[in-house]
Amino acid sequence: MKVAVVGTGYVGLVTGTCFAETGNNVTCVDIDPKKVESLSKGKITIYEPGLEVIFERNRKENRLKFTTSLEEGIEGAEVIFLALPTPPGEDGSADLKYILGVAHDLGNTLKDYAVIVDKSTVPVGTAEKVTAAIAKNAKVDFDVVSNPEFLREGVAVDDFMKPDRVVVGTTSERAMEIMNRLYAPLVRQGNPVIFMDERSAEMTKYAANSFLAMKITFMNEIANLCERAGADVDMVRKGIGTDSRIGKRFLFPGIGYGGSCFPKDVQALGKTANEFDYDFKILNSVMKVNDKQKTKLIPVLKDHFGGDLKGKTIALWGLAFKPHTDDIREAPALYNIKSLRRAGAKVVVFDPEAMDNVRGVVGRKVKYAKSMYEALEGADALMIMTEWPEFRTPDFDRIGESLNNKLIFDGRNLYDLDLMEKRGYTYYSVGRKSIKA
Numbered sequence: 315m316k317v318a319v320v321g322t323g324y325v326g327l328v329t330g331t332c333f334a335e336t337g338n339n340v341t342c343v344d345i346d347p348k349k350v351e352s353l354s355k356g357k358i359t360i361y362e363p364g365l366e367v368i369f370e371r372n373r374k375e376n377r378l379k380f381t382t383s384l385e386e387g388i389e390g391a392e393v394i395f396l397a398l399p400t401p402p403g404e405d406g407s408a409d410l411k412y413i414l415g416v417a418h419d420l421g422n423t424l425k426d427y428a429v430i431v432d433k434s435t436v437p438v439g440t441a442e443k444v445t446a447a448i449a450k451n452a453k454v455d456f457d458v459v460s461n462p463e464f465l466r467e468g469v470a471v472d473d474f475m476k477p478d479r480v481v482v483g484t485t486s487e488r489a490m491e492i493m494n495r496l497y498a499p500l501v502r503q504g505n506p507v508i509f510m511d512e513r514s515a516e517m518t519k520y521a522a523n524s525f526l527a528m529k530i531t532f533m534n535e536i537a538n539l540c541e542r543a544g545a546d547v548d549m550v551r552k553g554i555g556t557d558s559r560i561g562k563r564f565l566f567p568g569i570g571y572g573g574s575c576f577p578k579d580v581q582a583l584g585k586t587a588n589e590f591d592y593d594f595k596i597l598n599s600v601m602k603v604n605d606k607q608k609t610k611l612i613p614v615l616k617d618h619f620g621g622d623l624k625g626k627t628i629a630l631w632g633l634a635f636k637p638h639t640d641d642i643r644e645a646p647a648l649y650n651i652k653s654l655r656r657a658g659a660k661v662v663v664f665d666p667e668a669m670d671n672v673r674g675v676v677g678r679k680v681k682y683a684k685s686m687y688e689a690l691e692g693a694d695a696l697m698i699m700t701e702w703p704e705f706r707t708p709d710f711d712r713i714g715e716s717l718n719n720k721l722i723f724d725g726r727n728l729y730d731l732d733l734m735e736k737r738g739y740t741y742y743s744v745g746r747k748s749i750k751a
């Protein structure tokens with residue numbers, strides 16, 4: 315099948331590469347000429363485990379191409395995915411200017427019937443808006459389908475190739491047949507393709523992300539309460555996670571969620587609710603709690619140093635919003651860097667993959683270490699922001715020798731309390747008792 319993907323970011327590049335991997339001829343279109351040049355030359359533009367191998371294979375087989383021209387990219391395509399940004403607009407609702415702009419251009423460029431697929435996360439009613447924007451100038455038949463993406467950065471290839479489910483919003487039998495054919499290789503184990511109307515598909519994506527954000531936030535509130543009540547949130551997590559009605563995942567407490575999806579999607583669903591005159595109270599609480607949670611260790615750090623961080627050097631491990639990605643959008647680490655600098659501290663950072671992206675945003679306001687241990691040299695404390703695997707079992711002797719004090723503020727609860735006590739550390743984490751050496 316000939317497939318086009320418009321927008322070649324995290325979602326578009328994974329979508330295009332994975333559909334090429336199942337034998338389709340894919341052309342990815344992006345407005346960014348640097349990105350297209352780099353991808354055309356075989357240089358991948360994001361860090362996503364497992365992507366590079368299949369990207370390279372399919373590019374060499376000529377099944378995966380890149381262009382800046384929409385007209386060239388969609389030529390002969392039966393399916394055209396829109397994997398474009400939907401950032402928050404000024405009022406917090408999803409900004410559809412990228413999607414509707416391309417939809418308008420598609421109206422002028424479509425030469426044959428095609429299925430246009432909203433892969434981006436878009437509010438209820440967008441498929442109708444996209445249909446109207448294309449129909450304004452289109453001279454051929456087309457269908458607009460909502461097919462939200464549930465991949466997780468860091469395991470995106472696996473999620474895409476073996477999805478729990480595929481949600482397809484359309485009532486067109488012609489579009490259903492094409493989508494079934496396209497997804498058949500990915501759902502051979504019986505994971506369902508769930509067909510529904512466009513509005514329900516659009517709502518499904520926001521409901522899923524908001525539910526997960528709420529689950530994380532609920533656990534963070536339990537953690538905050540555990541600290542006050544003298545309970546251990548790790549025990550509570552195990553105690554409730556074994557209940558099959560609750561489940562073990564998304565129960566790990568920490569310094570809040572970030573990323574390009576949860577923050578904007580929770581906000582956008584709240585705006586959708588407002589548009590329909592519904593006060594979705596839980597969403598507002600989730601946003602408020604998460605905002606505060608991101609920097610919850612800063613006052614603890616200040617207290618430890620008698621209220622003053624001026625002249626202190628703080629080492630930060632982890633900058634990406636979660637491990638196995640270089641994505642720093644809405645990453646809690648960025649909020650902590652800001653707070654630390656505002657309090658007069660110097661900041662030294664290390665992340666296995668996200669350093670270049672942080673350099674682009676933060677510039678010279680922090681120091682960039684070449685290794686996790688280099689970051690600690692002469693620092694007064696270590697803060698852990700992201701649970702990269704290499705931070706889980708570090709060399710504690712080396713940490714102790716490098717830091718000025720054996721002092722760790724752990725936003726991801728990586729270490730065992732008893733072991734930290736035995737090793738002589740002062741150790742603060744989330745929802746557990748503090749260890750004072």
Ligand SMILES: NC(=O)c1ccc[n+]([C@@H]2O[C@H](COP(=O)([O-])OP(=O)(O)OC[C@H]3O[C@@H](n4cnc5c(N)ncnc54)[C@H](O)[C@@H]3O)[C@@H](O)[C@H]2O)c1
Pocket residue numbers: 320321322323324325326343344345346349397398399400412415416433434435436463464465466467574575
């Ligand atoms: N990143 C995720 O984990 C994830 C998961 C599920 C859903 N989503 C949703 O998918 C959508 C895309 O997210 P992303 O993270 O891939 O975004 P991104 O910012 O990484 O990529 C978007 C790409 O679109 C390109 N673009 C912008 N305008 C264009 C135009 N007119 N023509 C062609 N290309 C254009 C940009 O240059 C960029 O490369 C969003 O709606 C997001 O909410 C993201």
